[in-house]
Amino acid sequence: MKKSQYIVCIVCVAALMSSCNIYKQYKRPEVDTKGLYRDPVSTTDTLASDTTNMGMIPWEEMFTDPWLQTLIRQGLEKNSDLRTAMLQVDQAEAQLKAARLAYTPSVALAPTGGVSSFDKGAGQWTWTAPVSASWEIDLFGRLLNSKRGAKAALMQTQEYKQAVQTQVISAIANYYYTLLMLDKQLAITEETSVSWKKSVETMRSLKENTTTTNEAAVVQSEANSYMIEASIPDLKQQIRETENALCMLLHQAPQQISRGTLDEQNFPEIMRAGVPVQLLSNRPDVKSAEMALASAYYNTNVARSAFYPSISLSGTYGWTNSAGSMIVNPGKMIASAVGSLTQPIFNKGANLANLRIAKAQQESALISFQQSILNAGSEVSNALFLYQAAEDKMVQREKQIEALEKSVAYTQELLMYGTSTYLEVLTAQQSLLNAQLSGISDEYQKIQAVINLYHALGGGRTE
Numbered sequence: 001m002k003k004s005q006y007i008v009c010i011v012c013v014a015a016l017m018s019s020c021n022i023y024k025q026y027k028r029p030e031v032d033t034k035g036l037y038r039d040p041v042s043t044t045d046t047l048a049s050d051t052t053n054m055g056m057i058p059w060e061e062m063f064t065d066p067w068l069q070t071l072i073r074q075g076l077e078k079n080s081d082l083r084t085a086m087l088q089v090d091q092a093e094a095q096l097k098a099a100r101l102a103y104t105p106s107v108a109l110a111p112t113g114g115v116s117s118f119d120k121g122a123g124q125w126t127w128t129a130p131v132s133a134s135w136e137i138d139l140f141g142r143l144l145n146s147k148r149g150a151k152a153a154l155m156q157t158q159e160y161k162q163a164v165q166t167q168v169i170s171a172i173a174n175y176y177y178t179l180l181m182l183d184k185q186l187a188i189t190e191e192t193s194v195s196w197k198k199s200v201e202t203m204r205s206l207k208e209n210t211t212t213t214n215e216a217a218v219v220q221s222e223a224n225s226y227m228i229e230a231s232i233p234d235l236k237q238q239i240r241e242t243e244n245a246l247c248m249l250l251h252q253a254p255q256q257i258s259r260g261t262l263d264e265q266n267f268p269e270i271m272r273a274g275v276p277v278q279l280l281s282n283r284p285d286v287k288s289a290e291m292a293l294a295s296a297y298y299n300t301n302v303a304r305s306a307f308y309p310s311i312s313l314s315g316t317y318g319w320t321n322s323a324g325s326m327i328v329n330p331g332k333m334i335a336s337a338v339g340s341l342t343q344p345i346f347n348k349g350a351n352l353a354n355l356r357i358a359k360a361q362q363e364s365a366l367i368s369f370q371q372s373i374l375n376a377g378s379e380v381s382n383a384l385f386l387y388q389a390a391e392d393k394m395v396q397r398e399k400q401i402e403a404l405e406k407s408v409a410y411t412q413e414l415l416m417y418g419t420s421t422y423l424e425v426l427t428a429q430q431s432l433l434n435a436q437l438s439g440i441s442d443e444y445q446k447i448q449a450v451i452n453l454y455h456a457l458g459g460g461r462t463e
Contacts, residue, residue, distance in 0.1 A: 001158075016376070025148065026148070026152070026293075026294040026297045026298065028290065029293075029366065029369075030355070031373060032368070053282055053457055053458075054453060054459065055282050055283070055454060055455060055456075055457025055458040055459040056282060056457075056459075056461070057454075057459060058461055059072060059169050059459065059460050061175055061179070061460065062267075062454055063169075064266060064267060064461060065260050066260075067174075067258055067259045068173060068176050068177075068259075070261075071172050071176060071246070071250065071257070072172050074250050074252075075107055075168050075169070075172045075249060075250050075251075076165065076168065076169070078251040079168050079248060079249060079250070079251055080251055081164050081167075081168065081342055082161070082164050082168055083155070084167055085123070085160055085161040085165075086161060087159045087226070088157045088160065088161070089154070089158055089161050091157070091315045092153050092154040092156075092157040092158075094132040095150050095153065113244045118448070127159050130149035134245070135143065138375060146302055148294075148295075149298030149299055149302065150296045150461055152282040152291045152292075152294035152295040152297075153291070155287075155291040155294075156288050156291035156292050156295060158271050159284040159285070159287040159288035159291060160284070160285075160288045162284035162458075162460070162461070163285040163288055164246070165282035165460050166284060166458065166459060166460030167455070168249070168454055168460075168462075169455075169459075170451050170454065170455040170459075170460065172246065172250070172454075173451045174448060174451055175242055175245060175249065176246070176257075177245070177248040177262070177444060177447045177448065177451070178242050178444070179239060179242050179257060179259055179445035180260065180261060180262040180265070181257060181262060181440055181441065182238055182239045182242065182260070183239070183259075183261065183278045184233055184261070184262045184263075184440050185437050185440050185441075186232065186235045186236065186239065187229055187256045188433070188436050188437065189228060189232055189235060189319060189325055189437070189442065192228055192429075192433050192436075193225065193228045193229050193232065195429075196221070196224060196225040196228055196429065197225055198386060199225070199412075199425070199429070200219055200221045200222050200225050201217070202412075203217055203218045203221045203422065204218055215373070216422075217422030220422065220423075220426060221422065221426065224426055224429070224430065228399065228433070243255070243256060243257045260445060262440070263425050265447065267447065267450050271440060282457065282458040283376050283456075283458035284458055285372055285376070286369075286372045286376055286458075287324070289365070289368050289369040289371075289372040291367050291370065292369070293362070293365040293366055293368075293369045295365075296358070296361045296362040296364075296365040296393065297362055299358050299361065299362070300355070300358040300359055300361075300362050301350070302358070303353060303354045303355040303357075303358040303359075306351045306354065306355075308385075319443070323374070359396070376456060379452070379455075379456035380453065380456045380457065382452070382456075383449050383452035383453035383455075383456050384449075384453065386452065387446060387449035387450065387453065389445075389447040390442055390446035390449055391446060393442045393445075394439070394443065394446065397435065397438060397439045397442050400435050401432070401435045402434060403441055404428065404431050404432040404435050405432060406434070407428040407431070408425070408428045408429055411424045411425045411428045414423055
């Protein structure tokens with residue numbers, strides 16, 4: 001075959017490869033994000049949809065409590081999952097570097113020497129010092145797709161690391177605010193316990209000095225007081241267990257956690273979810289799933305390229321003092337150059353199997369990518385609804401607590417005048433305590449909704 005015909009043939013084969021997508025870069029598949037998450041349950045300004053995504057706020061601006069910021073910084077430095085994710089990024093960077101170096105020739109120095117024996121045992125030292133090099137011509141895209149796949153894999157690990165960081169920040173915040181909620185519930189319970197002890201004394205005084213109450217009322221009042229006292233150790237146990245769980249997340253031994261109070265916390269008044277398509281550009285687990293899809297796409301192209309010849313050039317350059325059976329001294333320069341083309345013949349079945357595997361993995365990655373988007377939309381929707389539901393409950397709970405406080409005062413006053421029974425007083429007091437504890441839970445639920453939405457929108461980035 002003439003040189004011109006060979007070049008034309010190569011160009012035609014390259015054009016054929018291009019039509020088979022071997023050279024094409026990954027392109028994001030069409031994703032319908034319309035209605036990805038449902039609208040908020042309220043039309044108030046509290047929940048707003050805007051092009052500004054709440055998840056883009058750095059965590060330092062989102063969580064302003066200085067105690068919490070200290071814990072988050074410690075978690076970002078010491079958390080074992082996050083440190084493992086960072087090591088995975090290092091591995092992916094090394095793999096990408098190796099894929100890029102595949103374009104460069106491989107060079108090796110292989111010096112050899114020995115003694116040749118001739119007449120009467122006379123010997124001659126001979127040596128060769130060649131430098132050999134080989135270089136693969138990436139005509140069919142194997143190296144190109146390997147490099148692109150390694151780059152996509154690196155981006156996947158980087159986004160996975162960001163996803164872990166987001167999870168760590170959200171988990172620390174959730175534990176922290178759980179502690180603040182339990183602290184406030186414990187304080188309310190202890191205050192109520194003191195109040196109930198005073199109520200028991202009042203019941204005893206009424207029994208001894210008036211006929212408005214009896215021994216049954218005193219005993220019942222004492223039983224309720226003991227019940228409140230018994231709930232205090234349970235709250236303290238929950239606080240201890242939450243502190244220990246947070247310490248594990250911070251990669252430290254169990255210890256007391258320094259913290260503020262629930263009443264001191266401040267969060268953005270307007271919750272911005274952003275348009276649904278922003279989940280694709282900001283949420284790290286979605287981006288990680290997409291990079292996994294891109295990596296699988298390039299792996300499929302590598303599997304396709306295995307069906308086509310591999311072309312490589314190799315050469316040797318060096319010096320020697322041996323030339324066949326003759327002794328040449330001083331040394332003589334040696335040089336050679338070889339071109340080779342390898343076409344798979346008998347391993348076509350294995351290549352077909354590898355291509356089927358790569359296609360199946362690519363399809364699986366596509367399904368995972370699509371599912372990650374649906375999961376993201378569901379989590380955003382749940383967080384938005386939780387926030388609005390907590391706000392609605394807090395409004396009604398405040399009215400309930402105000403009414404019950406009046407009920408307790410009225411029934412105690414009526415009991416003193418003998419126009420009310422001790423059961424009405426106990427019922428009012430118990431209802432007030434339950435409402436106060438529920439009000440604290442509602443407040444925590446609202447904070448949890450903020451954290452969940454921040455997490456669902458890909459928050460947790462540094463400034």
